Amino acid sequence: MVGFSICMQLSKVSDRCYGLTLSPGEEIIAVVRSLDLNLLNQMYQVRTQKAVVEFIWIGGQFVGIPLDGSIDICSPQSADLSSSNLMWWGSNILWSLKKYENVEKRLVLWDVVAALQELKKTAPAFLETLVHSWASALFAGDSQCVSITAQSSRSMHDMMPHVSSRKLHLLNIICRKVMLGNHARHGPGAGNNSNDGTTDFWSTLLVASETELRERLVGFTFAAVVKRTACLFNGTSTANCWFPVGVAQMDSWVSMNYEKVHGQLQSIRSKIKELGSRIDGYSDVESCPYCSSPVRFESPDVAICGERHTLSRCRTSMTLCSVAQPVWHCSCCGGTVDKLLPESFFTMPLDAVRDDKGSLDLSAASAPLCPFCGVLLQRSMPAFLLSTSPV
Incomplete structure (x- = not known):
């Protein structure tokens, strides 16, 4: 069994x-080391503990990536990290996020x-500056040209359409897991009860980002309906x-x-209204x-029946999730997914987001990815299937 070095005395680890x-x-190096068998308990540990994984943080030092000059450190931020360490951490993290x-x-x-969560504990002011710089670059393309604080007075609804879906996915992950922590675990509005202005700002940004992604999802679905209908009229097969x-x-x-909603979505929605019940599977009866x-x-995320049963809705289709079959679960936003989207939804360029001209690729394989976070989904299994007991 492989264990973690934090659970054992390092003196038992051999070279x-x-x-x-x-x-x-590329912020951590994981090293698998053998154990010194002479220092282990011969009755128990020798038979079960074969190796140990040691995690070594490398983000706070030079790893071949030049320093990012846009990172500003005005005063000492942490008793544990020097200004030089913070500069390297910031540069390496921004470089990693850029790759994604x-x-x-x-x-x-x-x-x-x-790494960002740890910086939030040890150097919160630096973390705030770093993430502001990164988020500004998402919207402006150059973090030195515009400050997201200045943009906050503008309508988020006007900013989001010019940002790619992948960047919005990154923004949602950082907002949820770092800037808001557990506040946004079960929905972007969960953190709005806080009186902290910073929390309110990131909550507002998260809501705007998720709203934009939802509009793109709806537009993609409507465009797929229009394309399938055109294929049927032309006698083109839609089997795959x-x-x-x-x-x-x-x-x-x-x-x-x-x-x-945006004007493009209103326009393509008018075509859906014209097709109406002629659309395969079109039914609002649940x-x-x-x-x-x-x-x-009443809501794209949850539903309540007349007997007050609370039901989950699929994050990709807004339909009720199955209670008889396992559904997909997002470890970032906590949402459930019953129907998967094609890979093309996550890779299409920005200019094709609301395209209804038939250029969508609907033949791509379905991908188990969250439409709001972009991360791999996990299967939610009934508790009794996870039990080690045979009964």
Whole structure:
């Protein structure tokens, strides 16, 4: 069994190394070392403990990446870290986050998030400056040109359409896991009860980002419906194309927010209204799986039936999640997903986000990714299936 070095005395670790590897964000080196068998308990430890994994942080030193001149350290920020250490941490973290803007790279940010969370404890002022600099660069392309604080007075709704989906995914992850912590675990509005102005700012930014991504998701689904309909009229096969689900529920959501959504979404929604019930699977009738009472659409995330049963809605389709089959779960936002989206939704360029001209790629394989965080989803299994007991 492989253990962690923090659970053992380092004197039991020998110099023999089995191997080493870099973490996804290249902030940590993981070293697998053998154990000194002569120092282990011969009855118990020798049979179960074969090696130990030692994590070595390397983000606070020179690793071949030049310093980022936009990072400003006006005064000592931490008793544990020098100004030089903070500069290297900031430069290396910004470099790692920049790499993740490439849609071909999977979003695996645990080491970057862990480093930022630790900086939040030891150097909170520096962390705030660093993340502000990074977030400003997302919107402006150059962190030295514009400050996100100055932008905060502008409408977030006007800023978001010009940012790629991958950047919005990164922003959501950092907002949830670092800047808001547990406040935003179960929804962007969960942290709004705080009186802290900083928390309110990042909560507002998270809400604006998720709203933009939701509009893109609805627009993508509507565009897929239009394209499939055109293919059927032209006699083109759609057997291997992604089948859009939850069109009626998304139509209801647009109706509820019609004055707030973008003009492009209003335009393509008019085509959906023209097709109406001719759309395959179009139905806004839903019933509770527990008591069969009708369920009205009032929220894209949760639903409550007439008997007050609380039900989860799929984050990708807005339909009710199955209670009989395992669903997907996002470890970042806590949302549930029942119907997966095609890979093309996560990789399409910004100018194709609300395209309804038939250029969408619906033949791509479905990807188990969260539409609001971009991270890999996990399967939620019933508790009894996870039990070690055979009964």
